[in-house]
Amino acid sequence: MSGSGTSRRIVVGIGGGIAAYKTCSVIRHFTEAGHDVRVIPTRAALEFIGAATLEALSGNPVSAEVFDDVEHVPHVRIGQQADLVIVAPATADLMARTATGRADDLLSATLLTARCPVLYAPAMHTEMWEHPATQHNVETIRARGGVVMTPASGRLTGKDTGAGRLPDPSEIALMGEVLLSDPDALTYDLRGTRVLITAGGTREPLDPVRYLGNRSSGKQGFALARAASHRGATVTLIAGATAELAVPSGVELIPVVTAAQMSEEIAKRSDEADVVIMAAAVADFRPVSVADSKIKKGAAGPAPIELTTNPDILRTLVAARTAGDVAASTVIVGFAAETGDASGGVLDHGREKLARKGCDLLVVNAVGDGKAFGTDDNTGWLLAATGTETALPLGSKTLMASRILDAVTDLLPEDRCS
Incomplete structure (x- = not known):
């Protein structure tokens, strides 16, 4: 449901493309959330999917014509x-008519009168896009x-592949x-900006079967990648273990497993990034040795596991910027998943981590008891090296991602797109 928790009027326009059938999932998402959904297909869209299907899913009459229900x-x-x-799919023809202000059917006329947010989900062959x-x-x-x-x-x-495929319906609904x-x-506002993001948890192997890991689902990092891509950035996502998340549209995915692999991939790419966002839950420790075969359960009980410290990727990145190996203008954002303890609260630990890491922004989340890890919503604080502290109210992880990117945009050079 929407952030306000109330029923809203949603119009779903459907262009004439083969992907029209996928829009049924978008319609269902909003009707099941309690919204009033009106579907407006183009005449061509009705060649791909029937009005009866759209009426059954939306609960409202469906027409492509301006002269139906004219009163x-x-x-x-x-x-x-x-x-x-x-608008999904937003075909090349439909966007051309929209851009030139045509009003030759009910959908294009509606787009001219709408004063609310309008979201277009393109779908067409690569050459057309x-x-x-x-x-x-x-x-x-x-x-x-x-x-x-x-x-x-x-x-x-047909047999073609390339850019131009309709974004996943769940991603359209989320946007x-x-x-x-x-x-x-x-x-x-991020056109021309190269954004490098990490997501998910790392897994440090004990043997071919077992590993040390954490509860991170990767949802916040993927949300950041999704929001940055749709705001115009060129996004590379380095992801450890995730909850089988779909790769956001337009995002390059680099899969890794361990903290060492993540560190290596960041080192390869950070010198070309305008923004680096370290949203991954990187393991602090790894086993000193990894068994070649599965560790068996012995009568004497488990043998002690000797651990060593993983590289501090965030501090290493900040040090590389200080040394000139990463551009001085690169914006570096860290994440801190914290729990309070006898030495201080979540925010206290976040402030200490910001000072120790030296990044520009630090997102602080309270974790445990069903908070942050694996959830679709998130809350926390955004701490800046300048000393400002901003509360991030509870909302979807994609909405939080947008708020974080707002702060990042404020730190970017004004001439980055030139």
């Missing part, structure tokens, strides 16, 4: 009353306040929920 002036009223419009005309239309839509998601890469119609909570959360 209620639907070509004006639907857009005026909407809290959110989602990359064509200068389409890119110009996308830029026009974004300049007018529309949010255009980055398409996924993968199998397209819609974020816009309901904060209409300005997905501003396209």
Whole structure:
């Protein structure tokens, strides 16, 4: 459900592409959340999916025509009353008509009258997506306040593969929920910015079967990658163990297992990054030795496991920036998953960690008792090296990601896109 916890008016527009059937999952997401969903297909979309299916899923009548139900002036009223419009799939033709202000069917007329957030989920062949005309239309839509998601890469119609695949329906729905909570959360302000993000927990092997690990699901790191990509950044995501999360659209994934592997991958890429966000839960320790075969249970009980300290990736990264191996303008963000103890509370430990690590921003989360790890929501504090402390209220991890990226954007050089 939306951040306000109330029923909202959602318009789901459907363009004429083979991916139209996937939009049924988006419709179901919002109807099951209790929202009032009105589906508006184009005439071409009805060649791919029938009106009866869309009416059954939404509970509302479905039409592509401005002259149906004309006494209620639907070509004006639907857009005026909407809290959110989602267009999926947003085809090349539909975005071209939108960019030029056409109003030759009910959906394009609705897009002209809508004053709420409008989210476009593109889907088309790679050549069509990359064509200068389409890119110009996308830029026009974004300049007018529309949010255009980055398409996924993968199998397209027929035997073709490449960029232009419809983003996963769950990702589209999630982006819609974020816009309901904060209409300005997905501003396209990171174009030309290279963002390196770590996510998930590392696993330090004991033997071929067992490992030392932690409870991190990777959801917050993936949310950061998703939000950064849709705000225009070029995103590389270095991910350890995750809860089988789908790779966000437009994001390059580098899978790793151990802290040493994560450290190596960061060292390879950090000198080219404008922003590095260390959201992964990196193991502090690893076994000194790894058994070649499964450790058996003996009568004398388990043998002690000798541990050694893993490299402190965040401190190493900050030191590399100080030494000039990483650009001085690179923004470095750390994460601190803390529990209070006899020596201080969660925020006390966060402040101490910020001073010790030397990063620009530190996100502090209280963990344990069902908090942070594995959940879809998150809360905490954002501490800055300048001394400011900002509370991050409870909300979806993608919404928190957007708030973190707002703070990152404030620290970036103004000429980074030139």
